[in-house]
Amino acid sequence: MSFRNVPLAVIHDRDKSTLFTAEIRAAIDALIAKYPSEWQQSAVMPALSLVQDANGGWLTRELMDEVAVYLDMPEVSVYEVATFYGMYDLEPQGKHKVCVCNSISCLLRGSEDLIHHVESKYGVHPGETTADGRFTFKEVECLGACRDAPAVLVDKTYHENLSPESLDKLIDGLE
Numbered sequence: 001m002s003f004r005n006v007p008l009a010v011i012h013d014r015d016k017s018t019l020f021t022a023e024i025r026a027a028i029d030a031l032i033a034k035y036p037s038e039w040q041q042s043a044v045m046p047a048l049s050l051v052q053d054a055n056g057g058w059l060t061r062e063l064m065d066e067v068a069v070y071l072d073m074p075e076v077s078v079y080e081v082a083t084f085y086g087m088y089d090l091e092p093q094g095k096h097k098v099c100v101c102n103s104i105s106c107l108l109r110g111s112e113d114l115i116h117h118v119e120s121k122y123g124v125h126p127g128e129t130t131a132d133g134r135f136t137f138k139e140v141e142c143l144g145a146c147r148d149a150p151a152v153l154v155d156k157t158y159h160e161n162l163s164p165e166s167l168d169k170l171i172d173g174l175e
Contacts, residue, residue, distance in 0.1 A: 019066045024054055028070060041073045044081050048088055057093040057136075086140050094129040094136040096174045099153040102139045105146035110163070114150055115139060117164040122171065135174060 148160035
């Protein structure tokens with residue numbers, strides 16, 4: 001069944017068992033409104049980010065399926081987006097995310113030292129979460145901060161020109 005030519009109000013009223021709260025539906029509707037009606041699927045990336053944030057930092061298959069239905073697109077298309085981009089997580093994450101850039105600029109300016117430091121001091125490797133669940137450590141490709149490398153993204157805040165000591169201050173300051 002396609003909802004492509006059905007007004008959005010009808011689409012959103014069709015299924016009272018939705019996984020999305022009224023607030024999430026309203027936020028996705030606001031995202032959809034930024035695009036011409038025939039391009040509502042263009043809202044898939046911000047919709048996935050919104051849903052991921054609302055779900056404690058990760059996406060379940062059911063949530064991705066719900067995004068697909070909501071945006072009237074094939075489930076596989078949503079999976080392709082969610083698995084291609086590193087900003088989406090398909091497994092539970094720690095309370096915080098510490099992402100160290102591994103691009104060439106950051107590597108040349110010390111990100112490899114940061115990665116080894118976190119592994120050694122906090123006992124966690126890229127892709128893992130600390131035993132206490134405080135943070136998930138990720139190695140990511142290019143944070144776009146080459147000028148002041150090495151760059152680290154802590155939750156949604158960028159930090160540049162870090163040393164192991166300055167990274168410790170950031171991590172130790174996480175609640």
